[in-house]
Amino acid sequence: MTATVSRPVLAASYAAEHERLRVGVIGYGYWGPNLARNVATNPDSVLWAIADLSPRRLSAARDLYPLTAMTTDYTDLLRDRDIDAVFVATPPDTHHRVVIDALEAGKHVLVEKPLATSTEEAEEMVATAKRCGRVLAVDHTFLFTGAVKRMKEYVAAGDVGELYYFDSIRINLGLFNHETNVVWDLAPHDVSIMLHLVSEPVRRVSAFGARHVDTNVENIAYITLEFESPLLAHFHVNWLAPAKVRRTIVGGSKKMLVYDDGEASEKLRVYDSGASLCASREDMYRTFVEYRTGDVVAPKLDKTEALAAETSQFIRSVRGIEEPVSGGELGLEVVRIIEAAQRSLAGGGAPVEVVR
Amino acid sequence: MTATVSRPVLAASYAAEHERLRVGVIGYGYWGPNLARNVATNPDSVLWAIADLSPRRLSAARDLYPLTAMTTDYTDLLRDRDIDAVFVATPPDTHHRVVIDALEAGKHVLVEKPLATSTEEAEEMVATAKRCGRVLAVDHTFLFTGAVKRMKEYVAAGDVGELYYFDSIRINLGLFNHETNVVWDLAPHDVSIMLHLVSEPVRRVSAFGARHVDTNVENIAYITLEFESPLLAHFHVNWLAPAKVRRTIVGGSKKMLVYDDGEASEKLRVYDSGASLCASREDMYRTFVEYRTGDVVAPKLDKTEALAAETSQFIRSVRGIEEPVSGGELGLEVVRIIEAAQRSLAGGGAPVEVVR
Amino acid sequence: MTATVSRPVLAASYAAEHERLRVGVIGYGYWGPNLARNVATNPDSVLWAIADLSPRRLSAARDLYPLTAMTTDYTDLLRDRDIDAVFVATPPDTHHRVVIDALEAGKHVLVEKPLATSTEEAEEMVATAKRCGRVLAVDHTFLFTGAVKRMKEYVAAGDVGELYYFDSIRINLGLFNHETNVVWDLAPHDVSIMLHLVSEPVRRVSAFGARHVDTNVENIAYITLEFESPLLAHFHVNWLAPAKVRRTIVGGSKKMLVYDDGEASEKLRVYDSGASLCASREDMYRTFVEYRTGDVVAPKLDKTEALAAETSQFIRSVRGIEEPVSGGELGLEVVRIIEAAQRSLAGGGAPVEVVR
């Protein structure tokens, strides 16, 4: 990695800051620039090097980060002893190899979602992290939004009561990915949110989808998850929707939470469930569900950029201060569910048991 | 003020209007008052009589319609030769008997949705209407809204192109019905809209649901319909949602329609699909779907109250001027699909073939 | 079906109900039908008679209210001893004469807004009501909405703190009135809400407007009210706005209320003002106003139709149970402010003192 040789004098000021985590970013395509920016602006990390196969993309990166080493060979980063951790944003089917290489080279890893493209790979990655004693975190960014953090607090405090359903919509027009389908592309976001909030394991997965544009990949899918309890989770993911909708409803016996990411402010709203049935005197065959107070509250949310919070949390995990919020186990469970959904899709919607 | 003297005489003006359709309303509970009001205010009909089992409800009706006959026995209306047609808003499980009685008594019938609670019953009702030469219409009110009429025009004109998906959400908090579940209660609305727009027959139905409040009836359900083509239809119905959402997206190869009934105005929006894939130069594995013009249009809609338009359409059907928009055949197909959904629900989501 | 025989007899049930207030409606044009409907459906009133100059409109009324007397001469109602009260919905410039006639005939009066077209007339009407010992109420309907009632509670309880500003927008496309301008037509709604909430008297009025369509009447206007305190009230009224907006903000030292009538639900939202200044350490010349809790609350609102609540309140006023919420004095103050706005408009926006 000869680039490091040519680092200018000013780099000394960075290197001198021994307490900053030195991070390399592998993959500088669609999402990598966001990872790089967050590493560069976090007070506790330094953007030490970037690896990407494309010299053109490296050139763009160099304009923004002239002191950062650039290479087309990601193994340069793994060999660089100055680097403590790598953020991996390469295509999903390369995660398995890159992440295992990095862990075995002693690097802590934050990898773009999904963790892997199969449960088998994901399990091996989690096991490798354990064996090497390194942090493996998966970039399920939404877990670090103010809205999801607040939802977690409500659920953890018991305010939502018994969980009834988790309903999620993530649809938009615009971005097609020919290497994978809409389920692998979008559903990991919502499945990770669901797993973050729900402690009960998923039992069965069913999925329906269709291919309208590219005959090889589904551009729309509906996924249903069943549990032991009557909790129901459902996901609508769609690459061909006219307008962007990203909305999650968590229905519980006490409260219902609506997280609408399209709202400029007031992204989260909390409603009383009022699930106490009360018979109408007049018509016994019709009953009204009563609101308790009926007030709707839009709580104040932490507005820190999710990726910034996630980067900081990763750094604290590496330093042993806390456990990763979005660690390998959660990433593995996401893959397990998506894989089951994929099998159900292939089987015409027949429900698939989740095996662990 | 002598006008008061002439009160009873005024009733003559009603009877004298021979050209008005004389309509009886059977069932004056939740929906019957709306039917009665529309009959009473339509210039081409007279509200001749109301039947309901409850004297208290009849008393409330009498306050509003002092010239209308009231009875607790609906067969009074069937025997009354002055009556041309009956509007039936009794509980669904009574539709079969009341409607067949009415048709056989020579009355034209508009019956509340769903037409019946089983395909077998519905088929018999349709056959009876045919045999008796009477109009049988089902009150799928939404077909008469300005938004659905406009959607029908777009689809019929080919503007939407090939139909890709029909996605519907009808959720709210409030009304529970212990005699039936949320599928039978809410899905007929959306299934009727779908059948109105889509000409292709439904092949398979799958449904998932859960019972959270009343252990006997589902309060949430997700229904998926499959066709021969890759068209996918999906319905989310829910009695336990925090806020009222009623939104339908029709995705096509040329245009996408979004019907959001919660919008004060601009209930319908039309988007370009832009489904022409164009490869991004930079990253061949990612492709952007391009908007064609990208302009969004909210067309002007007919604002006539749907039930008023439906009443007028029914009257024109009785007079032989046009076919019912929402006739017995469509009502039967709705029941067929709901029944299949019910079977899938009972079978844990296993897809059910629709048999005709 | 013998029920038809008993029809005329039913009228007796109305007359027999001695405890119901017998109400006549004068004026059955744009708003009168709403008044008539509310009188007819209120359990404590009877729609005894309707007067309108147009036989065609009376005929339409007769279809709906066959037992109600109809006349083209409103003095018939004033002579009818059976009538306790009249609801007046004639053109504004006739209010003075009709209302004074009615009061002097011993009738209680609810009159459409504005009370009169000049302060002088309004004062005489209020004095006449006092002299005759009859209730004079002005139909400022919005005071009876769930939202305004809740706003009143917040202000009265001191929750809003010191009142800083009252900002109102009432704009839409559609209805033009050639007898008056947009100020007289729309501003009384918002001025009445403001007077209902604010106890301090208005000191100065300024208004700017323009005539774009009809050269005789302003179709847009901006009105500013000043008080002794730094409270500022401002109104935007507009007949030529593309979309309907009806929104009021009440800014106070503790809370801010936003009443958006265009919201399907959550018409009222309550925000913390957080007006405690806190200097930013970094840049002394910039200060951030801090939210206290920052939570936004949309309180549950009474959903009773405003006109129904108003009719009931009027009946209770007539019975001496409570004072009118929207009595002659409030109606007079509205006229005084609108008249001052009109004078400012004529004077090119020069502020006009309000004289009492």
Added chain:
Amino acid sequence: MTATVSRPVLAASYAAEHERLRVGVIGYGYWGPNLARNVATNPDSVLWAIADLSPRRLSAARDLYPLTAMTTDYTDLLRDRDIDAVFVATPPDTHHRVVIDALEAGKHVLVEKPLATSTEEAEEMVATAKRCGRVLAVDHTFLFTGAVKRMKEYVAAGDVGELYYFDSIRINLGLFNHETNVVWDLAPHDVSIMLHLVSEPVRRVSAFGARHVDTNVENIAYITLEFESPLLAHFHVNWLAPAKVRRTIVGGSKKMLVYDDGEASEKLRVYDSGASLCASREDMYRTFVEYRTGDVVAPKLDKTEALAAETSQFIRSVRGIEEPVSGGELGLEVVRIIEAAQRSLAGGGAPVEVVR
């Protein structure tokens, strides 16, 4: 400016790019970082140096732009012959001195709005730019948004017809500035948009405001502009509003434009004015304004970041390719109007003539 001496070797790659405009940023407080980022990422400019009084802020800048020279003395930049242009984001009362110094030093200038704090100063600055033959542009950023560019196209093409009114709301909670009031802080944005769209000169300005938090500065104001024609422009600016609203309505004889910056997409909507009066048969005193087609269109907008477009436009102006969209003359006119508003505010709302 000794910092230039220490520039690392990599700077050579920048210097070598002779065709890039070399820009210095003066003032790195609230807005300066945005200017710096846009200069740094624009392919046609280089961020050559940053000046700010605060060493702490310079240190933060150095982390992001290690190759850029940093200085606490802005005259260092004026003396640096490598620098072609400066972007000035110092407090408004320093604009006059800094900009004139820069122009006289031969630099092209883009200065934060408002151009100056008095008409006299602004006039001198415009004259100096002319005398020195340098580009003087004012950072009225909104002129470069996709929405305003599209509005300009509609107005310029005559689609809007005769302009009736320009109504603007810019309110929010949060940021207080003790050196100036809300009029000087927020109104320049909307006045610049208005001047960009309206060719007719402003004749009279009236303004009302109030001071609720800081007794020295107005935190709310309403400003009315009058023209020779019946065109009316009105601005509501407010630092103490509960929620952020930024909405502009342009009403014309043919079309009405609504620019709502709070909308996630569809920021601009175009409505038919339908200002053709048509008398209602029934009630001659009420007339309905008819929609022509009634369709609402939300045109596709250019989504380029406004500041990026503005930076590019400035560079093209410097290169003589086109005139500045937001040049000194427009900036001067904004100051002229704000100053008149300030005088009206001081005079209790009395209208003030605009003198040119």
